[in-house]
Amino acid sequence: MARIRTVKPEFWSSEQVMECSPMARLLFIGLWNFCDDAGNHVASAKTVKAEIFPGDDISSSDVQRMLDELSSNSLIAFYTNGDKDYLHVTGWEKHQKIDRPTYKHPEFSVGGRRGLVESSPPEGNGREGNGEEGKELSSLRSDSSLQLALTSDQAPAARVPKAERIHQIAVDAQAAYNAVLARPHGLLPACTVLNKPRIKAVEKALPTVRQLCLRLFGSEKVTPQFWVLYFETAADDDFHAGRQPGGAGHENWKPDFEYLLREGVIAKLADRALSEVAA
Template identity: 40%
Template sequence: MARIRTIKPEFFTSLTIADLTPEQRLTFIGLWTHCDDEGRCVDDARLIKAAVWPLDDRTAADVEADLRALTESSLITRYTLNRKPYMTVNGWREHQRINRPTPSKLPAPDQADSTPEPPLTSKDEDSPSAHAQLSEDSRPERNREQGKEQGTGNRDSSSGPAPAAPDPAPERDDVERLCTHLADRIAANGSKRPTITKAWRTAARLMLDKDGRTEEQVHGAIDWCQNSEFWRSNVLSMSKLRDKYDTLRLQAARPATGSNVVPIGAASGAARPSTTDQRVAAGMDLAARLRAEEAAQ
């Protein structure tokens, strides 16, 4: 049942929210109306898709990707009790003032089967919080998945390491080139070379086929990431690269002086370029640098 909720103006200027795609932001807002009066709901992407995206051409898999991004940004907490999945919106009581709230029938996060470890990603400490005050308690399943991709993560000391099995059926040459490129860059950056999994190939294929990225643009984004602060503060995977692609593209387009403002033209009367134009220009710049590096080798 949908509920009336409030939204603060600070939501739109939060750096944490700015790192999300528009779809992920709308899923987050939709969770507020979907959750009960204590900010909890059943963790099932199918139910959330039906409640938040009933008339849009989005799948439960798309919504699940949104939920993972929200978890990595410490905006929601996902947990299990008796093998049943639940989630809660972090900082709920500080940001939602509900008159005569109905007590939740769902368990609280402190009743979860186990206490997940801290998140593997970091978020801006100076950003204004928008419905996010508590630190992330990520699901053990997600931590294990990230551990498989990066060579780290939760491991049961009694059973020993459980490396990810390689995907036996490569999809396409362009997908393989992207995955191999990212894995090589991770290894060159001093980390253990990750195993290329099916999840990696799926994310690469979606960037090319669904998101409209060119192979050259994704190669350029990988190269730019390696020399950026993003690489040092995130456990990088192909899925993470896809989730943060637009943010990375805008960061790569910023001036070298470190300003947060993207130039809008040398002449005072110059027309302001659209966001799409900025992304295309950044992609062309990254592609040119990539071609120059290949020619120098």
């Protein structure tokens, strides 16, 4: 049954919401009306289309693309319960205040997520969950990394400008890369200058990185801990650590900081590492 929901003014200035197309934003708000009081809904494009766009010339495949767009921008997360797929509006408690909730769909949990999924807007309202501290992690393959839980008793952090947040994430990535992979500890060239192209490379990698942080820590906040895990994972691979030369004509080429920040490289190393954990 549909519910009356509220849209807060800060929704429109959320940077992750602004990354979405106008139709995807409308779909996102529409989902709130049809999610249960825990923010869950069946992950069926046909059902969503019938509920939100019943009289519009919009196909189920169009709706699925919009759902994927919301997922890639950390606004919903897909999960599976039994043999059925669901979606969860991440950060639901930030969007809605419900006095007497009733639940229709299975509970969303970290272990039930499907693939690499995202959390709610970290840059829209300045409030993010943090991973449980005190865990010793060595790479994305670490079983303990998958057991970190989202904590909810943290006070809201002060809003920091986007450029400053991205710069700090880049500083954390640079420090982890140099400590794990760069000479003299490793074999790769050090990242000594954090210039605009390198900061931009970090920014471009953030959608994938946020997905991984949510999968590993239960929050899409990008922490220094993530970069240590990621570069430790790269260090386990002969090619990405610089121990194995490139192909013909590239024998002297080695990966560097910017190469390892490519979204395709991050996704490939993560897929391999997390597949080994699940095996």
